[in-house]
Amino acid sequence: xxxxxxxxxxxxxxxxxxxxxxxxxxxxxxxxxxxxxxxxxxxxxxxxxxxxxxxxxxxxxxxxxxxxxxxxxxxxxxxxxxxxxxxxxxxxxxxxxxxxxxxxxxxxxxxxxxxxxxxxxxxxxxxxxxxxxxxxxxxxxxxxxxxxxxxxxxxxxxxxxxxxxxxxxxxxxxxxxxxxxxxxxxxxxxxxxxxxxxxxxxxxxxxxxxxxxxxxxxxxxxxxxxxxxxxxxxxxxxxxxxxxxxxxxxxxxxxxxxxxxxxxxxxxxxxxxxxxxxxxxxxxxxxxxxxxxxxxxxxxxxxxxxxxxxxxxxxxxxxxxxxxxxxxxxxxxxxxxx
Amino acid sequence: xxxxxxxxxxxxxxxxxxxxxxxxxxxxxxxxxxxxxxxxxxxxxxxxxxxxxxxxxxxxxxxxxxxxxxxxxxxxxxxxxxxxxxxxxxxxxxxxxxxxxxxxxxxxxxxxxxxxxxxxxxxxxxxxxxxxxxxxxxxxxxxxxxxxxxxxxxxx
Numbered sequence: 117x118x119x120x121x122x123x124x125x126x127x128x129x130x131x132x133x134x135x136x137x138x139x140x141x142x143x144x145x146x147x148x149x150x151x152x153x154x155x156x157x158x159x160x161x162x163x164x165x166x167x168x169x170x171x172x173x174x175x176x177x178x179x180x181x182x183x184x185x186x187x188x189x190x191x192x193x194x195x196x197x198x199x200x201x202x203x204x205x206x207x208x209x210x211x212x213x214x215x216x217x218x219x220x221x222x223x224x225x226x227x228x229x230x231x232x233x234x235x236x237x238x239x240x241x242x243x244x245x246x247x248x249x250x251x252x253x254x255x256x257x258x259x260x261x262x263x264x265x266x267x268x269x270x271x272x273x274x275x276x277x278x279x280x281x282x283x284x285x286x287x288x289x290x291x292x293x294x295x296x297x298x299x300x301x302x303x304x305x306x307x308x309x310x311x312x313x314x315x316x317x318x319x320x321x322x323x324x325x326x327x328x329x330x331x332x333x334x335x336x337x338x339x340x341x342x343x344x345x346x347x348x349x350x351x352x353x354x355x356x357x358x359x360x361x362x363x364x365x366x367x368x369x370x371x372x373x374x375x376x377x378x379x380x381x382x383x384x385x386x387x388x389x390x391x392x393x394x395x396x397x398x399x400x401x402x403x404x405x406x407x408x409x410x411x412x413x414x415x416x417x418x419x420x421x422x423x424x425x426x427x428x429x430x431x432x433x434x435x436x437x438x439x440x441x442x443x444x445x446x447x448x449x450x451x452x453x454x
Numbered sequence: 455x456x457x458x459x460x461x462x463x464x465x466x467x468x469x470x471x472x473x474x475x476x477x478x479x480x481x482x483x484x485x486x487x488x489x490x491x492x493x494x495x496x497x498x499x500x501x502x503x504x505x506x507x508x509x510x511x512x513x514x515x516x517x518x519x520x521x522x523x524x525x526x527x528x529x530x531x532x533x534x535x536x537x538x539x540x541x542x543x544x545x546x547x548x549x550x551x552x553x554x555x556x557x558x559x560x561x562x563x564x565x566x567x568x569x570x571x572x573x574x575x576x577x578x579x580x581x582x583x584x585x586x587x588x589x590x591x592x593x594x595x596x597x598x599x600x601x602x603x604x605x606x607x608x609x610x
Contacts (some may be wrong), residue, residue, distance in 0.1 A: 154610060158511075165531070168525055327506050
């Protein structure tokens with residue numbers, strides 16, 4: 117998809133899409149605090165002060181009490197953004213967090229469903245295992261992550277505790293660019309699930325009753341894969357001209373870089389952007405950026421590119437939505453060797 | 455001699471008090487939804503035995519003057535359990551003035567006047583701040599008469 121010939125300069129980066137695809141987006145927590153611990157005894161005693169026959173007296177009432185029962189609630193939150201995949205890709209992971217939002221300890225049953233309505237294709241759950249824990253806590257699916265086996269290693273979560281889980285799917289080979297595929301993780305409390313308010317007598321922690329909260333003891337959320345099948349060629353070349361009229365890369369010589377970007381397949385490269393870091397041993401030549409022959413200002417203004425100093429100095433050029441019909445896009449800029 | 459008699463009388467009075475001239479009974483209930491004979495959903499109050507965080511419990515304090523003499527200056531005080539939050543506006547008692555404490559029972563004030571000091575500044579107290587509810591009977595409790603004080607709280 118990408119080919120770049122490199123001489124003295126480091127690699128060119130091109131970004132598809134203006135949206136941020138972050139593998140580990142930390143979403144704001146939506147789970148509520150669990151509440152008073154199961155089995156806590158809540159007591160109440162009223163006292164009455166009065167005078168009778170001139171004497172001050174106090175009487176206490178009986179003490180009434182009740183036990184805090186277990187409320188069963190669970191929440192599943194998607195952590196991945198949309199995951200970009202190629203047709204036929206294998207072991208593509210979506211990251212979720214399962215949280216016990218009840219007030220007692222619950223083992224959670226996990227299940228994958230990749231036949232979710234509203235998408236363009238059904239991801240194929242990886243075999244033999246399609247559910248994994250993020251064992252090393254990296255947020256990336258890798259060989260250190262342990263597979264989930266129902267009934268064998270159901271995660272046991274204390275009140276307010278959570279666990280990170282991957283769903284791993286393969287992508288069918290028949291999908292095309294921009295197709296969406298959904299895969300859903302469902303977590304269900306082992307004690308039970310069903311209508312909110314259902315009581316499981318004596319089945320809460322320490323033999324106290326358990327009651328299903330508003331979630332009914334089960335929750336499911338899906339993540340999405342998006343197929344990115346656009347082939348783009350990015351070729352970078354350079355011409356050196358030294359102060360003596362030759363082409364020796366000496367101090368003071370000017371290097372003119374040309375980056376050629378071309379879509380060579382069907383489909384659209386949405387918001388294609390070139391981001392080329394200036395070599396550390398060079399100095400950018402002001403006002404040297406051109407796109408298809410037209411000059412672009414160095415400043416960040418309304419045009420298609422700039423010399424970006426907000427981070428590591430780089431030439432940034434936005435090419436918009438490119439298709440094969442647009443033909444090659446040519447970016448040129450210059451630096452001098454320090 | 456006189457002093458001794460005085461003390462003896464006082465001791466008698468205190469001993470008599472230990473025999474509870476006022477009987478005070480507290481109950482705690484919660485709402486339960488059930489399906490009635492007509493198949494419709496209905497609510498009723500049942501004794502609270504199993505309560506989950508977020509549920510509301512309703513306390514009823516019934517006090518009866520079981521003696522032959524009138525009881526004056528009757529004041530009922532109820533400390534709110536640590537894991538409960540008083541339900542705003544739920545305290546009631548016919549013929550009683552209701553006040554609240556937010557400082558562990560040291561001082562009491564009407565709901566509208568109750569304030570707490572935080573970081574040196576004073577602010578109006580919220581339901582979460584309330585540590586005690588107190589009912590002050592405006593009139594005496596005659597022999598044989600009964601009063602009922604109520605309030606509700608939410609389990610955290």
